[in-house]
Amino acid sequence: MAQKKxxxxxxxxxxxxxxxxxxxxxxxxxxxxxxxxxxxPSRSTENINYDPALRQYILGEKSVGRSARNIRHIKxxxxxxxxxxFSNELTSQRKTSTLRDVYYSAQAYEMTFxxxxxxxxxITDLETLTGFAREDFHIFPEERSAIFGDLDIGxxxxxxxxxxxxxxxxxxxxxxxxxxxxxxxxxxxxDKVIAIEKGALFTRFIEENVHNxxxxxxxxxxxxxxxxxRAIIRRLHDELNLPxxxxxxxxxxxxxxxxxxxxxxxxxxxxxNLNTPDAVWSGVWASDIVEYKLPTDPLDEVDIKRLYELQxxxxxxxxxxxxxxxxxxxxxxxxxxxxxxxxxxxxxIVDEYLPTKLEQPKGKS
Amino acid sequence: MAQAxxxxxxxxxxxxxxxxxxxxTNPSRSIFVAVREVVENSLDAAESQRIPPDIYVRLSFESxxxxxxxxxxxxxxxxxxxxxxxxxxxxxGQVLYGSKYKLKxxxxxxxxxxxxxxLYGQITTHQPVFVTSSTGQEKIYSFKxxxxxxxxxxxxxxxxxxxxxxxxxxxxxxxTLEGDYLRAMPKIIEYFxxxxxxxxxxxxxxxxxxxxxxxxxxxxxxxPEPPKETMPHPYGVDVELLQRLIQITEFTNMSSFLRGHxxxxxxxxxxxxxxxxxxxxxxxxxxxxxxxxxxxxxxLKKYKEFLPPDASCLSPLGEELLKAGVMKELNPExxxxxxxxxxxxxxxxFIVEMAMAYGGGVPKRSTFVIxxxxxxxxxxxxxxxxVSYRVISAMNWRRYKVQPDMxxxxxxxxxxxxxxYKTVGKEFISxxxxxxxxxxxxxxxxxxxxxxxxxxxxxxxxxxxxLSIFGKYLPKIAEFSTILAGKEKKPDIxxxxxxxQKYGSEES
Numbered sequence: 001m002a003q004k005k006x007x008x009x010x011x012x013x014x015x016x017x018x019x020x021x022x023x024x025x026x027x028x029x030x031x032x033x034x035x036x037x038x039x040x041p042s043r044s045t046e047n048i049n050y051d052p053a054l055r056q057y058i059l060g061e062k063s064v065g066r067s068a069r070n071i072r073h074i075k076x077x078x079x080x081x082x083x084x085x086f087s088n089e090l091t092s093q094r095k096t097s098t099l100r101d102v103y104y105s106a107q108a109y110e111m112t113f114x115x116x117x118x119x120x121x122x123i124t125d126l127e128t129l130t131g132f133a134r135e136d137f138h139i140f141p142e143e144r145s146a147i148f149g150d151l152d153i154g155x156x157x158x159x160x161x162x163x164x165x166x167x168x169x170x171x172x173x174x175x176x177x178x179x180x181x182x183x184x185x186x187x188x189x190x191d192k193v194i195a196i197e198k199g200a201l202f203t204r205f206i207e208e209n210v211h212n213x214x215x216x217x218x219x220x221x222x223x224x225x226x227x228x229x230r231a232i233i234r235r236l237h238d239e240l241n242l243p244x245x246x247x248x249x250x251x252x253x254x255x256x257x258x259x260x261x262x263x264x265x266x267x268x269x270x271x272x273n274l275n276t277p278d279a280v281w282s283g284v285w286a287s288d289i290v291e292y293k294l295p296t297d298p299l300d301e302v303d304i305k306r307l308y309e310l311q312x313x314x315x316x317x318x319x320x321x322x323x324x325x326x327x328x329x330x331x332x333x334x335x336x337x338x339x340x341x342x343x344x345x346x347x348x349i350v351d352e353y354l355p356t357k358l359e360q361p362k363g364k365s
Numbered sequence: 366m367a368q369a370x371x372x373x374x375x376x377x378x379x380x381x382x383x384x385x386x387x388x389x390t391n392p393s394r395s396i397f398v399a400v401r402e403v404v405e406n407s408l409d410a411a412e413s414q415r416i417p418p419d420i421y422v423r424l425s426f427e428s429x430x431x432x433x434x435x436x437x438x439x440x441x442x443x444x445x446x447x448x449x450x451x452x453x454x455x456x457x458g459q460v461l462y463g464s465k466y467k468l469k470x471x472x473x474x475x476x477x478x479x480x481x482x483x484l485y486g487q488i489t490t491h492q493p494v495f496v497t498s499s500t501g502q503e504k505i506y507s508f509k510x511x512x513x514x515x516x517x518x519x520x521x522x523x524x525x526x527x528x529x530x531x532x533x534x535x536x537x538x539x540x541t542l543e544g545d546y547l548r549a550m551p552k553i554i555e556y557f558x559x560x561x562x563x564x565x566x567x568x569x570x571x572x573x574x575x576x577x578x579x580x581x582x583x584x585x586x587x588x589p590e591p592p593k594e595t596m597p598h599p600y601g602v603d604v605e606l607l608q609r610l611i612q613i614t615e616f617t618n619m620s621s622f623l624r625g626h627x628x629x630x631x632x633x634x635x636x637x638x639x640x641x642x643x644x645x646x647x648x649x650x651x652x653x654x655x656x657x658x659x660x661x662x663x664x665l666k667k668y669k670e671f672l673p674p675d676a677s678c679l680s681p682l683g684e685e686l687l688k689a690g691v692m693k694e695l696n697p698e699x700x701x702x703x704x705x706x707x708x709x710x711x712x713x714x715f716i717v718e719m720a721m722a723y724g725g726g727v728p729k730r731s732t733f734v735i736x737x738x739x740x741x742x743x744x745x746x747x748x749x750x751x752v753s754y755r756v757i758s759a760m761n762w763r764r765y766k767v768q769p770d771m772x773x774x775x776x777x778x779x780x781x782x783x784x785x786y787k788t789v790g791k792e793f794i795s796x797x798x799x800x801x802x803x804x805x806x807x808x809x810x811x812x813x814x815x816x817x818x819x820x821x822x823x824x825x826x827x828x829x830x831x832l833s834i835f836g837k838y839l840p841k842i843a844e845f846s847t848i849l850a851g852k853e854k855k856p857d858i859x860x861x862x863x864x865x866q867k868y869g870s871e872e873s
Binding site: 026030069074078085088206 | 410572831834835838839841842843845846848849850851852856857858860861
């Protein structure tokens with residue numbers, strides 16, 4: 001336990017040191033009377049490659065320079081220096097902020113960003129440059145998702161240090177916010193994690209006592225899982241050695257929600273530890289639609305176009321499951337939501353479908 | 366069969382019946398032309414003596430005439446040469462009497478303008494003209510005159526001689542005329558403003574019928590070289606002129622006749638030409654038959670080897686004076702002037718001068734402001750028909766990075782012993798290829814310089830913007846990195862700021 005605590009604090013130190021290092025680098029260049037320059041990996045699409053060994057997208061060799069000497073660089077350079085300073089302040093004072101906050105806070109320093117997108121980009125630059133995720137800088141997006149289950153966490157946020165919480169204490173689940181993301185994961189009786197695409201099914205699972213019946217931690221992704229949710233899934237897998245199962249709608253979009261949890265996104269190619277390569281997509285598969293005779297809707301044009309895209313996506317190449325299910329979708333041209341199981345009664349999905357899916361070996365049906 | 370009747374009419378009568386050709390077309394135009402002609406005469410009178418002109422013009426309301434017109438009294442005073450007393454009656458009371466028949470550049474050329482104004486005044490108001498003048502000698506002569514229109518003779522109604530105690534020199538002319546000042550006002554004011562622009566050495570004062578005072582103060586006392594009188598150039602003669610010359614000549618052979626009466630003809634040129642025309646060098650010009658004179662004229666025009674006329678008979682403003690004039694009246698942000706070398710058309714020398722002004726007091730319009738002048742007279746009508754307007758419109762301005770909505774004024778001055786006016790009204794210059802070429806060349810020259818100026822301005826603007834960006838962000842980088850690095854003292858960025866000023870270059 002003490003070891004785990006040290007880990008969080010250590011991470012904190014590393015982040016602060018990294019930011020300070022950047023400050024010193026710029027400061028020293030100015031002291032020497034030269035225009036400060038920085039180098040960071042390029043995030044342009046041609047520099048984003050899929051790494052089959054890491055099983056996620058990574059940035060390639062190409063790097064880009066930013067120089068305060070360049071009239072077109074100096075503004076983003078200054079914004080980056082500001083963002084680093086602001087992040088350092090947040091991290092050292094253990095306060096948190098949202099991306100929206102960042103946008104407004106800049107104005108206090110006469111560092112106006114043209115729009116939210118520009119300030120988001122600068123934060124992404126800072127991530128790329130330092131190798132830390134914005135969550136490490138205590139900057140969070142607005143999106144929220146939830147977790148429920150028998151897990152004790154130890155808070156590290158100011159005012160809560162040393163306090164613990166069992167994540168079954170609130171029946172709606174606990175928000176996956178900055179306090180939870182930075183908490184230590186102490187004890188759990190669960191032996192698996194089930195990530196669920198939609199809040200409705202998450203609530204149903206809690207009501208149906210899935211966490212006890214199946215000894216699981218339940219996570220509501222709220223659609224495409226936010227980065228902090230993906231990060232906590234990774235930590236649950238790595239730190240507590242829990243296998244991860246993902247339940248989504250039976251359509252190309254649900255399939256890709258699972259894929260991003262497993263293999264990460266191109267947008268986060270500059271970051272590590274946001275994906276969980278060993279996580280398993282448990283359903284709803286196209287073949288489940290057939291097997292369980294689920295009520296369906298037809299695939300529309302956009303769905304089909306998306307399926308062809310995914311078919312070519314490198315992340316869909318390493319497990320035959322993906323190609324098989326894509327072909328099945330294209331064959332049946334139907335899709336089904338998780339709720340479709342309700343046709344067999346409210347508890348069917350928990351009592352019948354879920355155990356079967358959890359039983360089946362990874363990737364095989 | 367009807368018997369045709371012929372009657373001889375006098376020059377006065379002719380112009381009385383055809384006053385349109387002098388520009389006296391309607392009450393508003395007429396009052397403008399009258400003011401202009403009298404003022405031009407005064408300017409010429411002062412310039413001929415190389416005296417910086419001091420001209421006072423007063424137009425005062427006398428009475429109502431018709432629904433739209435009024436009777437005005439025009440009084441013009443100058444400090445010019447003055448007129449010897451014996452010439453005064455004819456100078457103002459006889460049409461086509463004048464001192465401007467020799468070949469040199471002058472504002473008017475017919476000996477018509479000033480007198481037409483007086484004639485117009487007489488026929489509209491039946492009042493005499495008062496002329497007072499002195500050449501600076503001990504006496505001042507005052508005349509009260511009318512014109513006998515049918516006989517083209519002055520009628521002296523009164524004559525006074527006074528002692529010239531202060532040795533005043535100049536001419537005062539005063540007469541009444543009918544006109545529409547309210548309508549003419551914009552043109553008259555514009556006329557004075559533009560006159561002041563190309564006569565920067567003149568003081569011009571104008572008091573209008575409402576008692577408003579317009580004062581145009583000279584910006585310099587330097588005056589252009591006065592024009593020298595020259596003989597006619599062979600290319601510019603006609604049969605009539607040849608006959609007159611033959612009548613008055615004292616030379617008894619063709620060679621000396623040509624050398625003695627024509628511009629730029631020496632012994633060798635005369636000999637070569639006579640060989641070309643097949644006329645014996647020792648032929649007595651008075652013995653030439655009429656057909657021979659016609660053939661001589663044709664050959665003079667055909668012969669290609671006459672030297673072009675020189676420009677000593679011209680009095681261009683010169684680049685310095687042009688600059689002074691435009692600065693004085695427009696006070697532009699940037700001004701470029703250019704004088705072309707003398708050129709000729711049909712045996713008449715001419716010089717094009719051009720100025721291009723940017724910003725400052727240049728009026729902002731959707732197109733360029735064009736100021737046209739011929740022999741220092743502003744041309745205010747029929748702009749679109751003028752060769753300069755056409756050249757300016759035809760120019761590919763984008764090549765020079767010039768936009769039509771820029772505050773740009775273009776001044777074109779054409780001076781010549783015979784300005785190629787298109788009409789007798791003398792309001793626009795005709796589109797002759799020689800003139801067009803010179804105007805276009807001058808325009809290209811000033812446009813090139815304006816282009817450089819605009820590029821420089823753009824560069825300065827960019828530079829300012831660039832420096833302000835560095836000036837804004839570098840201190841912030843210093844501030845943020847100081848805080849981030851946990852240092853006490855901010856790094857000194859003055860050297861860096863200076864370096865961006867010094868070296869304009871940047872990484873891209």
